[in-house]
Amino acid sequence: MNRIIQQCARFGSSRNGRCSPEKHAEVQSRTVDQDPADVTVVLDQTQYLKGKMLAAATVALNFAVFTAFVDLMAVSSLMPAISESLHAEKTITWAMTAMLDGAVVGQCVFGYLSDIFTRRAMLLWALCLYAIGALGCALCSLRENTVAFFVLRAMIGIATGSITNLVNIAQFDYVPPERRGTFQGFQGPSFFAAAVVGLLSAPALAQIRREDSQPGWTGLYYLEGSLAVVAAVLVGICLPSKESSPKAPRIWHLLKTVDWLGILFGAAAVIPATTVIKEGDRFGWNSPTVIGLGCMSGFCALVFVILGCMDRGLRPIVPFRLFRNPRVAITYAVNFFVGFAYDDMLCFMPLYLVLARGKSPLVAGALMVPFVTTHGLQLFASGAMVDWLTKRGHESIPYFMLFGSVLGTASMAVLGGVDTKLPTWVNIMLTVVFGLGTGSIMQTSVTAIRNEVSAEDAAVAIGSRNVIGFLGGSIGTAVGSQLVQWRLQARLPSHLHSFADYVFARPDLSELAPKDQGLAQNATSGSLKTVFLASCAVFGLCVILCTQLVLKSRTKDIWQGLRSVTASGAGTPQPRRSVEDMRDGEPAKTNHAEP
Template sequence: MATTTPSGVRGGGQSETTSDGAPMTHSQIMKALSGLMLGMFVAILSSTIVSNALPQIISDLGGTQSSYTWVVTAALLSMTAATPLWGKLSDLFSKKLLVQISLVIYVLGSVVAGLSQNTGMLIACRVVQGIGVGGLSALAQIVMAAMISPRERGRYSGYLGAVFAVATVGGPLLGGVITDTSWLGWRWCFYVGVPFAVIALIVLQRTLHLPVVRRDVKVDWLGAFLISGAVSLLLIWVTQAGDSYDWISWTTLAMTCGAVVLGLLFLLVESRASDPIIPLRLFRNKTISLASAASLFVGVAMFSGTVFFSQYFQLARGESPTMSGILTIPMIGGLFVSSTVSGQIITKTGRWKAFLVSGGVLLTAGLGLLGTLRYDTPYWRIALFMALTGLGLGMMMQNLVLATQNQVAPEDLGAASSVVTFFRSLGGAVGVSALGAVMANRVTHYVKDGLAALGPKAAALGHGGTGGGGIPDLDKLPAPLRQVMESAYGHGVGDVFLYAAPSALLGLVLVVFIKEVALKSKPATHAPSAEGTTAGTPEQSSEKTSDRASSQA
């Protein structure tokens, strides 16, 4: 039997009403969401702040291109594996407490990451960070859905997208300044978010008040373990293939078969679990299935299309970490504008599919054009291509979650929201791993070609004299070798974007087939069960009625 413990606003967040039964005003909702948005800002800032510092970090710690990729992939991997678990926990326990726990986990990972003495330690800390950010990413959408109706949610999703954009552009800029400041150094990139996190925790405690629903159920730990194992094995194979072993080899066969077996076991466990981590019945709904698949391909395009910008500007164009952050502003500006404007229009009209389709077109075009990058491409072209990519991402990211939340019953809100986030993170993790491996291979190929053109003496230096695949320090290379390295990285990053473009195209094809359903005007706790999902039992329905009555008392 579910029991509800009201607190603070006394259920205001859950039913979009204040304690006297009146609807929450815009200012009241913004106050309730302020701590949540600040927490998201801290997580994204702490993540993006590393991007422009990463070439310097990997160089100082003696890492390779594989290490560079894994520092990014490790966080995506743990975020991917943890997201469904956070979603399920949000259906069972206090959402506010879970947000605070995920923020603390992320901060602890960041602090220890700043003490890293080698890439192995840094990668381990990134795993911890990913667990925390997985919670924040999933719970932000879930908390908003619990408070705000789908019709109004487009507006606030736009605000969340704006926070994402500001933190995404502010992080690289701040990280670049810190890295370029001799008396600070890159380790402060991990420490600088701690004060903001403490403030976020305090604000969350004072402003976010949701009823606590407790149910006597078990968390599907076996399902969480199996899906984590399947994803991990898949990513390890993708990252190491072509380097530690051949793409076609017994090792490849063993790892791919192992991932498939674990995946099948996960499906078997979920089909029999009394309270599965990902309810498979959700996928009977066509919208949820298509949105999840589209999120997978958007994730590939989103993460792989942005992770390699710092390498392009620093290693192909010789820019400083600070300038590298400044030069990516057009993409973040596009994301900021499209997420806020589309959110406002969706709230007014209740229509969202046109933005998904338009976003898919812009994202595919932007990545395809970025595939033409070379080390000497005029910056105005790069800025235009980045802006198109940002506009596409801003229209697709939040609205895929919104379309899904509009289709589910209240008891499945957390699980359904986390499913879309899970597939986006999975796509990002697989994309970064695969395209990181592609980039390492292409850069090595282009370097060898460039060195061969310089003559036998240069070719004997191997990978530009960087020790067999390490991240080069351009300032220490003689002019001819430096040009070879810049050309190789410029062409290699261009290839990465070119390989990412088909993923965006597949995402576009999928969203075309999503049927548009007008957004509901009531928050998730009042929404009826959607077509294709399993409605709650009479007992559950009476419990929710009782919950709402007690929360409004």
């Protein structure tokens, strides 16, 4: 207990580095009358950095983000080459879906365990897992083992989800409240760099035929493994850790605090659901396999929710009590829908450019760069603008989220709703507008959730946000794949129905008869536009939800103004509190006041 109080005194929540009396009393109250084994199950890892230490930690964290996003950007361009090497033309979309399913699990587990074993330790483990998965994917080309490849893709997904989640959480540990939006926005340049490397190098490597019997696409996985090693070195050197990892005798006790049942039932709900969505046609929608997987998914989802609502003396993976705050619940829902549309864009837009617009894979990757560049720059810009406005007492987050939702809805409505082929430059401008929308929402939603919860719930709240976003992406790509195949089978003549099974391997249209080439191209264009219309629909739901956030914000301002006038005897309303006036770990009371 004394050690904890000393740590609090040294690394307290106030900006001058000392522990406030309230924080000291809180720590004492949590430790009195407890068994020593129960103390510090959740480590207080708040350690605000300055100067060179903050710069070094920022570089290390953002390099880890860059490493994780390289794979996410490259997978769509690699799918045709991988499907040819592994003879997986009909199942290659699992390369994306397995990764996203794994990311959902990784978001749950690693972010959760970082409260026990420190952020740095779990980030190092995630990078090691990423390197092992990347090396394994490259070696799968030697044995042409499709199942092993998809399992290793899931392993990379676990690592990718863990890295992005841990970086978001760690930045709140190291950065003071008044600067969090700006530093969170530094992920934008990392995202841009990863997009350039992934989108351009993947199609170039896919065209290489090496003499050592390994196809060129394996080079990207060797690159990813090397980047992971460099990132692990930077994290180990540059990231400080206020608390040390628990010693061996305490490991078993700490592991008993983990909600293993929640992890098990959560994964068992997601994986069968995506399997049913993607493979329903192949198995047959009325087959015992599909019915059994659907029942299993529904049952496990119900148990997962029940476990999250129960008080079992454990920390649930997704604490459903957070949903009692309407702003948190709405923000989570928006993240789900944005993840749905965003991953559909990454997965299906390159396919649209190649098959429907006749671009080469390398040109298609280059045409995606403006979208991801705009998205990355907007991540940084929105964070900086939110910080600037917050310092002046203005709550701007709901307006940024509404702005992004409107842009996403409008761009997808034009892209999916216009029947004629748009000029290429118009198509690119629409993706840029879409990137402005997603960049405005993804960045500000992290700060929005962090401002609504206590320090004790910060890690699990942000982790839940990331889990829900990746879950939306996983379901979005599964739904999009099924929509494309359904629409293709409806549009193509019977002798071209097999084309629908191989569309994600990007078949060479030149092998078809000239008349069939036009039919296949037009059918592919119309089918992919259906996916864009689905993205428009989910972004429309975001507009409705974000409008609710804006209305709640306006109502809150009016209510606070009336209360201030009443409290001061019809005097001047008291100024609103800005972020730097808040105590660390305590959400602003203005964020919770409701009429």
